Amino acid sequence: MKTIGDQQLLKRINRSVLLRLLRAQPGLSRARLASESGLTKSTVSGLVRELIEDRWLTESGAAVADGLGRPSTPLSINDRVRALIGVEVGVETMRVVCVSLLGEVLHADTRPLHGTAPAAACALAAAMCAQAWDEIASRGLEVTGIGVGVPGAVDDATGIVLFAPNLGWRRLDLLPQLIDAFAAEGLPRVPVQLQNEADVAALGEYEFCDGEGEDPLIFVDCDVGVGAGIVLNDRLFTGAQGMAGEIGHSILQADGPLCSCGRRGCAEAFFGSRMMGQGPGDVRRAGEMLGVLLQNLWMTFDPRAIVVGGSTCVRHPEFLQSARETVHRYADAAGMPPPVVRGARHGLLAPAIGAAALALHEYLRPMHPNTVERRERASPQLLMR
DSSP states (O other), X not given: OOXXXXXXXXXXXXXXXXXXXXXXXXXXXXXXXXXXHOOOHHHHHHHHHHHHHTTSEEEOSSOEEOSSSSEEOOEEEOTTTEEEEEEEEOSSEEEEEEEETTOOEEEEEEEEOOSOOHHHHHHHHHHHHHHHHHXXXXXXXXXXXXXXXXXXXXXXXXXXXXXXXXTTEEEEOHHHHHHHHHHHTXXXXXXXXXXXXXXHHXXXXXXXXXXXXXXXXXXXXXXXXXXXXXXXXXXXXXXXXXXXXXXXXXBSOTTOOBOTTSOBSBHHHHHSTTTOOOSHHHHHHHHHHHHHHHHHHHHHHOOSEEEEESHHHHHOHHHHHHHHHXXXXXHHHHTOOOOEEEEOTTGGGHHHHHHHHHHHHHHTOTTSTTHHHHHHHHOTTOOOO
């Protein structure tokens, strides 16, 4: 029988429900948590006590009226104990950030990535994470998990990088190399998660927001490559083999410019940073083609928000404006309200911050079919309490 295991899983699920409610609505009381979650008051009371003891939650000393008949003590996520590390392995740069459980950036570092050898990339990531860890420890915080985003398709179950064309990686089992590099730098063992950089950027926008997250949400990353991350029904939508969102080589014009992949008319051939012209007319035209791509994503997923980030947006603000105008023209022609189209909240740090959000996202969703397998593979002997 699996009674004990089932009870432990049920407790984890219920704990995650309360944590997610308080992330979306800080200040809820125990009574309101019971009402919002559907759990009994006694269950909520016991779980809250455990979460306070484990330093996931904190409570205000002042009781307030909660509208349910008697004064209650507001609860909130304790962001003064735990931190998360996020790593973006870019094509030309490496970025590492530390964030609080609520998404506040506590540390950020960017360094050039010289060469594409996996061992060198892992070593640089580990050295930067070690420095970040020291910075967080000096503040009296402990790191709960590390997330890593890479510019390529990642198998959602195994964590294998299926292909990252701009780095020349194919079927690369990167996660063990990262864990070994972290150990070589003397980092304590914590869960390590690996995912596509656009996917994690979408998670960052979704998890670290005010109130309820926008769902569905699409993040489009416009850098050397072009990719998309999709949050659908409170989870990343990665497809059957981790290939969902590989939009850089979707065809926007049948007889368009030659792409690095050998085909013509790919999205990257119009607005990948290595291909895009520098003149005002070139940037505006590239933005219009991005708008065509965003219109197609809109019609495919009907998102509440489309977020666009990456170095191209930072260097050319008019690029995103042109894309937004194009989407609005399509919407006006169809007589339909367009989705929100906006820039990334944290600019170039979006994938790294999203990578930090990845570990928290996985922890708060214990029933995800791949969560246990991926967490055990990432760190076999240590799960987050």
